[in-house]
Amino acid sequence: MDLQTIQSFNHDLLDWFHQEGRKLPWRETSNPYYIWISEVMLQQTQVNTVIPYYERFIKQFPTPSALASASEQEVLKCWEGLGYYSRARHLQEGVREVVEKYDSTLPERKKDLLSITGIGPYTAAALLSIAFNEPEPAIDGNLMRVLSRVFLIDDDISKQKTRKKFEALASNLIIETVPSAFNQALMDLGAMICRPKTTECTECPIQNYCLAYKEGVQLEYPVKTGKAKLRTLNYAVLLITDEHGRYLIEQRPEQGLLAGMWQFPMVALDEYAEQSQREQFIQSRVGKIDFRQQSFTYTHRFSHLIWQLSLFKGQIQEDRRLKEREKWMSLNDMQHYPFPVSHQKVIEWVKKNRQEHT
DNA sequence: AAGACGGGGCA
DNA sequence: TGCCCAGTCTT
Numbered sequence: 001m002d003l004q005t006i007q008s009f010n011h012d013l014l015d016w017f018h019q020e021g022r023k024l025p026w027r028e029t030s031n032p033y034y035i036w037i038s039e040v041m042l043q044q045t046q047v048n049t050v051i052p053y054y055e056r057f058i059k060q061f062p063t064p065s066a067l068a069s070a071s072e073q074e075v076l077k078c079w080e081g082l083g084y085y086s087r088a089r090h091l092q093e094g095v096r097e098v099v100e101k102y103d104s105t106l107p108e109r110k111k112d113l114l115s116i117t118g119i120g121p122y123t124a125a126a127l128l129s130i131a132f133n134e135p136e137p138a139i140d141g142n143l144m145r146v147l148s149r150v151f152l153i154d155d156d157i158s159k160q161k162t163r164k165k166f167e168a169l170a171s172n173l174i175i176e177t178v179p180s181a182f183n184q185a186l187m188d189l190g191a192m193i194c195r196p197k198t199t200e201c202t203e204c205p206i207q208n209y210c211l212a213y214k215e216g217v218q219l220e221y222p223v224k225t226g227k228a229k230l231r232t233l234n235y236a237v238l239l240i241t242d243e244h245g246r247y248l249i250e251q252r253p254e255q256g257l258l259a260g261m262w263q264f265p266m267v268a269l270d271e272y273a274e275q276s277q278r279e280q281f282i283q284s285r286v287g288k289i290d291f292r293q294q295s296f297t298y299t300h301r302f303s304h305l306i307w308q309l310s311l312f313k314g315q316i317q318e319d320r321r322l323k324e325r326e327k328w329m330s331l332n333d334m335q336h337y338p339f340p341v342s343h344q345k346v347i348e349w350v351k352k353n354r355q356e357h358t
Numbered sequence: 359a360a361g362a363c364g365g366g367g368c369a
Numbered sequence: 370t371g372c373c374c375a376g377t378c379t380t
Contacts, residue, residue, distance in 0.1 A: 042375040049366060049374090083364025086378075120377045140375050160359070187375055196373055197369065224372095226360085257363070302364055303373095341365065 001209075003176070009209050010177035016205030017185035020192070022047070025054055027184070032106040032131040033064055033095075039126045040091050040118060044084060047191065053082050067092055068099045076260060076338040085258060090118030108132050121163070129179040137170030138183045139163050142190025148222035149194060149212035157222045194218075232306040234269040236282055237346060239313045246328040247350075248286070248316065249337075262334075263343045265326075269310075282312075287320040296349055300342040307342060311349075 001009065024047065026038035037057055041050045057078050061067035067075070072089065079088035094117040098106060106127065107113060113124040121139065128134040137143065144157045144166050151169065155162040174182045193200045201213050212218045240248040250265050252258050267285050272278040300307040322328070329337070331354075334347055 039375065040377095044363090044374055044376060045365080046367070046374050081365075083366085084376085086363065087376085090377075118377070122376055126375065138375070141373080142375065183375085190375090259363095300365095301370095304362065304364090 001173075005209070006173055006176050009206060010173065010182065012205045012208075013185050013189070014177060014181050017181055017188060021185065021188045022192075025051060030131070032127060034058055035131045036106060036119075036123070036127060037091070039123045039130075040087050041082065043087060043123075045082065049082070053079070064095045064099050064104045068096045072260060073338065077336070080261075080338045081341055081344075085261065087118065089259070093117040094119060106131070108134075110134075110136070126183065129174075129183045131180075133178070133180050135171075135174045135179045137167060137174045139166050139170065140187070142187045142194075143170060143183075145196065145222050146186055146190050146194045149218050150206065150210045152211040152215075152217075152221070154221070154223045156225050158224050158226045230304070230306055232308055234308045235310070236267040236269055236278070237263075237309045237311045237343075238265040238267065238282065238286060239311055239346075239350060240265065240286060240316045241313075242316070242328055244328075244330075246330050249327055249329050249334070250323075251325040251327075258340045260338075262327075262337045262339050264346055266309075287317050296353075298342075298345060298349075300345070309342065309346070311346065 024038075026035055029035065038050070038054055041054055041057070060078055061070060061075075070092070072092065075088050075092050076085060079085055082088075097116055098104060102112070107116075108128070110124055110128060113119050113127060114121070119127070125136040125138040128136040129138060141157075144162070147153065147166055147169060148155075148157065153165070153169075155165060157163075157166075189204070189206070193204045197219070199218050201207055201210070201218060204210065204213070207213050210218075212221050238248070242248075248265060249262050252261050252263060254260055265286055267278075267282050269278055272281055296311040298309045298311070300309065331347060331351055339347065
């Protein structure tokens with residue numbers, strides 16, 4: 001595009017954005033801390049999912065120091081159900097760095113932003129453009145989808161090198177416009193018009209510039225390879241009660257999947273094909289219980305794996321001691337601890353099942 | 359350069 | 370069901 005085309009492209013894009021752009025809670029504020037929170041929540045997560053979490057989060061942690069001084073469990077509880085929980089842990093860690101190193105004020109230099117835990121190239125650019133109105137293009141899925149169509153770019157967007165290419169391209173476009181509006185306009189366009197599977201090209205403000213539309217090949221872009229093969233993991237979920245009707249629960253390790261969250265004890269079953277071996281292994285984990293009664297099975301789907309959960313009820317032997325990271329807990333108290341959605345379903349099932357039998 | 363990391367929405 | 374979503378960190 002020549003300079004004049006770039007300017008009219010931006011004019012048409014921003015004109016549409018000001019007419020049709022979405023009104024969103026984090027667009028009502030100029031507080032960089034709030035914008036930061038929104039950007040982290042929006043990673044790999046759709047707008048409508050984020051809105052209630054955002055409102056609750058800034059209410060509970062209205063300032064960087066409030067978040068910095070909270071416990072990790074409080075933060076996880078507020079994030080419960082949103083997924084990618086390392087985002088919450090990294091956000092709190094990053095906020096603590098800002099409180100200590102930058103006097104609770106988000107720095108405005110790109111290099112400083114990138115040094116903060118949880119802030120990568122996208123979030124740094126989003127903050128620079130939206131909060132500080134610096135001409136930094138925020139390279140995300142929306143931008144790459146829209147621009148791959150406009151310019152017929154067939155590089156694989158799952159490759160790291162491709163991000164650089166879009167960055168160079170968008171850097172030229174954003175110089176001739178209002179940085180904060182440019183990035184947000186492309187996000188709205190990607191969400192409302194230039195969607196992955198279905199497009200609304202007849203309503204698109206930049207249709208005239210779009211080479212893919214001109215050739216009728218919108219849906220062939222962007223090019224993206226690489227598919228993860230879903231593994232299925234089988235687990236026994238143990239519903240073990242004590243004499244007070246409380247359940248045995250355990251806290252997951254501090255690293256890895258669902259780190260630091262709580263669950264009913266889970267025992268991996270895949271290594272044990274034989275029922276008798278399974279029983280023996282479960283006993284080695286929690287002690288001697290009567291678990292002949294299988295009550296319920298449930299399949300939980302993550303993006304990269306599948307959990308096949310089978311519930312077992314049992315009474316535990318009286319003299320068994322609690323192990324590290326284990327706790328007895330009533331169903332009501334569970335609402336104060338962060339549980340992954342898979343185990344929230346288990347809690348719901350247990351409550352429902354209990355009511356039917358009393 | 360890949361893989362890990364959640365959960366919900368949608369055709 | 371499979372793919373996508375305002376990505377980042379780890380290996």
